Amino acid sequence: MSLMKPLLILASTSRYRRELLERLRLPFAVQAPQTDETPRPGEAPAALALRLALAKAQAVATRHPDAVVIGSDQVADLNGEPIGKPGDFDRAAQQLHRMSGQQVVFQTAVAVVRRDCGFERALLAPVTVTFRSLSEAEIKHYLALDQPFDCAGSAKSESLGVALLERIDSDDPTALVGLPLIRTCQLLRAAGIDPLSPP
Template sequence: MPLVLASTSRYRRELLQRLALPFECARPEVDETPLSGEAPLDLAVRLAAAKAADVAARHPGAWVIGSDQVADLEGRPLGKPGTVDAACAQLAAMAGRTVRFHTALNLTRNGESFAALDLTEVRFRHLDAAEIARYVAAEQPLDCAGSFKCEGLGISLFEAIDSRDPTALVGLPLIALCGLLRRAGFRVP
C-alpha cells in the first residue's frame, strides 16, 4: 500500500524510516496559524487532520500520515521560534516550568481516517541567560517547537520527561503510529 508522510520535516522522516516501510514525503499546504482562542491540543488535532487531508487529496489511494505538535505553556501555544532571539525567549519562559507537548496523528485514505494523540510533559530546570545562549548557539533549534532538540544537547535543559512514547517529543509518536498503521492493514513489523 502506498504510504505518504505529509511533512517535509527531516525529524519526522528519520523517525518514520525506523519502521522500514516504503514511503514518500509531500509538503502539506496548510496555514498553521492558530485560530482565535484555540487551545494548543485543539490546534495540534486540527493541523494533523488538515495536513493529512491536503496531501491525501493529491495522492488518491495512498495512506497519508499527518502529524502536528504544539508546545503548551500554561495554555498558550508555543511555535517554532525561527530566530535566535525568539528561541532564547521561549527557553527563558519555560525555565523552571512544566511544558506540555501535544502531538496529534492522523492517518487518512479516501475519506477513511484514524487518529491518535500523545501527551508528553517536560519539566525544565532553572536556566540562566548564559546557559540558554550557549545551548541555542550550539544546536540552533530554530525549527523545533519549544526551541530544543531532546535527542541532542537539549536533554541537558530538563529535570524530567514524562511520556508513554520517547519518539513523541521529536514529533512523530511511533508507538501510536504503529497502532494506526496496523488498523489500516500494514504489517508492522
C-alpha cells in the same frame, strides 16, 4: 495472489519526522502538505495539534486517494498558551526564558488518512517536560550549539537540549521529537499497513 500494500506517504517537510518514520523500515514517499498552520482564536494547543495533523494528512490524501497518508503536528503548551517554532535566536531565547523552571506539555498529534476506504483518524500523544531553572549563559550557549530554531519550544531533546530538562513523562518515547511511533503503528495497522507483516 496477495494484494499489494498501498503507497505510504508522509505529509511533512520535517526531517525529524522523516528520520523517525524510517525506523519502521517501511517504504514511503514524502510530500509537503502546504497547510495553513495559523491557530484559530482561542484554540487550545491540543486541539490545534490534532487539527493540523489531520489537515496535513487530508491535504496530501486529496491528491493520492489510494495512499495511506500520515500527518503530524506538535505544539508546545505552556499553561494553555501555544508556543510554536521560534524561527531565530532571539525568539528562541525568549521561549527558553519563559519555560525555565516550568512544566511544558508538548502536544504531539498524528493522523492517518486513507481516502479509498474512508479511513481517517487522529491521536494525541502529550509529553510533559519539566525544564530546569536555566541561566542566561546556559540558554545562549545551548542555542549557539544546537540552533533549535525549527523546533516547537526551542529544545531538541534528542540532542544537547536534553541538558535543559529535569524530566520527561511520556508513554510514546518518540513523541517529543515529533512523531509518536507507537500511535503511528496503531493507526497504520488500522489503515491496512502492518509494519511487522512480511512483504
